[in-house]
Amino acid sequence: MPSILWFRRDLRLTDHPALCDAVAGDDTVVPLFVLDPALLEPAGGPRVRFMLDCLRALDDDLDGRLVVRTGDPADVVPALAREVEASAVHISADFNPYGRQRDYHVARALGEVPLQTTGSPYAVSPGRVSKPDGTPYRVYTPFYRAWTEHGYPRPPKRPARIDTVSGLRSDRLPAAPDIGDTALPEAGEQAALRRWADFRDEHLLKYAEDRNRPDIPSTSRLSAYLRWGCIHPRTPLADLESRTGKGTEVFRKELAWREFYADVLFHQPDSARDHLQPRYAGLKVDSGKSADERFAAWTEGRTGYPIVDAGMRQLRAEAWIHNRIRMVVASFLVKDLHLGWKQGARHFMRYLVDGDLASNQHGWQWVAGSGTDASPFYRVFNPVKQGQQFDPSGDYVRRYVPELRGVDGVAVHTPWDLPAPPDGYPTPIVEHDHERREALERYEAIKG
DNA sequence: TTTTGAGTTGTTCGA
């Protein structure tokens, strides 16, 4: 009897325990992907397009044997299971609120056919690391220590052979959404593995020093691949085992942040929509026409603060923003424009190719102060200083803000000080010193 | 139970 391997956010063939299980247990396998309208609609163009490209790459790696079906998984998966008389449906766990609910309904609809869960998108699945008293961690550093101690399995190899059921109907993948000039990374598992190898060999050594520099290629850029499971974090983690140095440790910690936020979301699914710290419901947030105009200026990269505008334009150009700059633009929205983190998080989820619910929502909440292990409220990023410190060459700003390309060096961060202000570049829509004090007052008002 | 120490990512001010 064949089994079904239902791919979701694990679009790869190596380091895939559920696939190994499916191949080991049965004669043949049906590699399945379900185009679920409930997931595609809110995902945003870049992420959908990247996912479709990853599916094409996966299909190529399977010699064209990927079966695609469209519809509600609770209908589609059991129907296929009946069609091929499957012995089991194998999956990697999905811990997001929607995924958990979906899988519950699919398991019920499958009836006698087991929905067999093996592995997850994380080295250590959410819920597995907890304090000695059994409750989840709410602070990163102790979580990291416990996570390290917990350990994780070595990555399993790609199955030598995958025998599939032939002659099954497969839907055509839909046309990719139009995303204009946005340049996405090359999709698929092979691209992910190449990216990792390049980062490991060329950038890891200097990662600790350079990772905050958006003007030079210094980060792994694995986020989109991790989001769709083109690579599992075990693969880089296994490589890190045999290496030493600051960069190795710092990068391992970045991977652990992803796991920490997944754990937090697992334990508190509502934190994707609401403040983790309830008192932040009382924070005064602007609304109305003027707030809408400020939000539009932020999304379009015309706030008049070069580092902020460069970041927001990088989002449109690449569906990706350097991590340091994500903090800068988030801080600007929340503390200089006095808008809610949820509005910013929603925008990010719409445009980011790597948009991951747990990391995104909790990254925003960390900046806003409402999250786990949050930054102290008096910590307000100064967009000029951040630009001067982390983009000292000014190359990052010039890359994304053509109006400022004629300005040399670090002076690009203070265009208002130039003898002749650059043509077409806006003057700042708010004054940072003033808005900083305003933010501090508002935060003061909701102090615990 | 109580106590103690620590906590991703900053900025400003004054010496």
Place this chain on the structure above:
DNA sequence: GTCGAACAACTCAAA
């Protein structure tokens, strides 16, 4: 220009 302290108190983790 550089350095350290202040910013405020709170929650969490662990002994």
